[in-house]
Amino acid sequence: MDVLRQLQTFFWEKRTYLLVSILFLALATALGLVYPNLLRILIDDVIVPRNFEDVPILALTVLGVVILKAGMQFLHGFFGGRLGNYLAYRLRNACYEKLQFLSFRYYDTAKTGDLMSRLTGDLEAIRNFIGFGFAQILNMVLMVVFGAIMMMTMSWKLTLLTLVCIPLLAFVALRFESKIHPAFQEMRLALSSLTTAVQENITGVRTVKSFAREPYEVEKFSTRNERYKTNQIHAATLWSRYFPVMEILASVSVVLLLVVGGRMVIQQTLTLGELVAFFSLIWYIIGPMWGLGFHINNYTQSKASGERVLELLNTPVDVVETEDPVIVESEQVRGHVTFESVTFAYGNKMPAVTDINFDAPPGSVIGFLGGTGSGKSTIIQLLMRAYNVNSGAIKLDGRNIKDMGIRSLRSQIASVFQETFLFSSSIRNNISYGLKNVTMDEIIRAAKLAKAHDFIMEFPEGYDTVVGERGMGLSGGQKQRIAIARALLKNPKILVLDDATSAVDMETEHEIQSGFQEVMRGRTTFIIAHRISSLRHADEILVLDEGRVVQRGKHTELIQVPGPYQDVYNIQYADYIARGKREAGEQVNS
């Protein structure tokens, strides 16, 4: 019920839809009670006394009731549908909004398939239950109550006899529910693992093919498909057993009624019309019992779905703004970044970075070098406040970034990451992503600086070329150049190049970097690179190892001292150094 109470806030505004929908369903149910009475009148007052002149009026009454009932049912469906759709619409928007604001920490462990199923299957279950299921459960109660009252007015003895069968029917229905519910849950899990297999296979199709793992993938899918099939067959078997059992039980009550009711008619304590009316009323009692298992199952499933959706909506966001965050305008920002004894760990793991200190005055270039997993990207993530630091402080223009508005901070930073994400839209939209009122000239200028203009113009549709999901149809280097153009267009005070030129060849890297020299002017730039050629012009280079700064200084200083920087230099410049030595030797010899 707590789930319902929480969901209530999402449809409370339209609660009249719920009330009206229930009201019309109750009216339709009440109108249904007219049929058995009409039958009674037909037999007792028309057929037996042979008053056939009343037949047309009775037929017209039946027609009127049918039309009226159909109208009520339509209105119930109409308002129920509106309510369910309104709720699903609000929940979908709320979930999507939540997904936008959830912290990076959440996404570190989130599963795409699971999130997708919350936004689709679970929302659908909630929509159905609030729109229809809830009213149906109330209606079941109404049918039993209305039906029993009506029966009482005819014969209390027969009514009690009918009601005696109810516990038995309810018992079977509940037993069925307790079996079908886990079967359905198992089916959902099996389906989820099936869709995950498909999703991962499509996403990782290149890896699968390069390892020639197609037969293994087919086998994996087939096993999961087999599990899904077995679950479906199990559920179908349960269903097919349920109905005959319920039918037999219901027939037993019908037989009992026939025996006892028939005797009462013979003894003239019940009219024939009343007995026939009783027989049609019995479905008012048995019908809801048949549906009991289904409705309870529907309720528990929707409740579980509601919990899953609410769990997402109630997930705490760990990076939050202070009560009164400082909002800085781009024009006021100078881009002075300082890290003061910053230490940070992901979850309960060992710190990813420990005691990081540096000062990056406006317009300076800071380079990071270090082996894989040494903490370079983590430093950048912390600067963007993707995570809160565990200790120490990160400052922008002397102000701790945790006191700043998150949007205001991030809008000062443009990043180009190792992995480029392009939206399935035109190249133009991808370059101008997140920016308003950008002219085509500005886009072209940024693309030219990123050395992307020429290859874009080679496409027949130029900047209007639509790139597919994950930037299909473009090479790694081309995607990266589009991402660089996107960052340059943002015109930020702080530029982050996280292995930004890793996917382009040396020559293009050189070209892009000469473009960078121009755009980096006046911006504080952080460069993460594996190639020394990308870092040699930095004002300060920090060499990291296992999250700690092990060397720092300028390129010219670092190559002089033995240490990791010199080692990397010696490896990357082996040819160059050997050539230098050869030339020096030749000069000495000559």
Ligand SMILES: Nc1ncnc2c1ncn2[C@@H]1O[C@H](COP(=O)(O)OP(=O)(O)OP(=O)(O)O)[C@@H](O)[C@H]1O
């Ligand atoms: N999202 C995350 N959740 C948990 N641990 C993480 C996460 N990201 C990185 N780490 C861990 O933090 C440490 C530093 O990782 P980081 O990505 O900063 O290294 P890096 O120097 O940028 O490496 P690379 O050059 O391979 O990109 C590693 O031990 C890594 O396993």
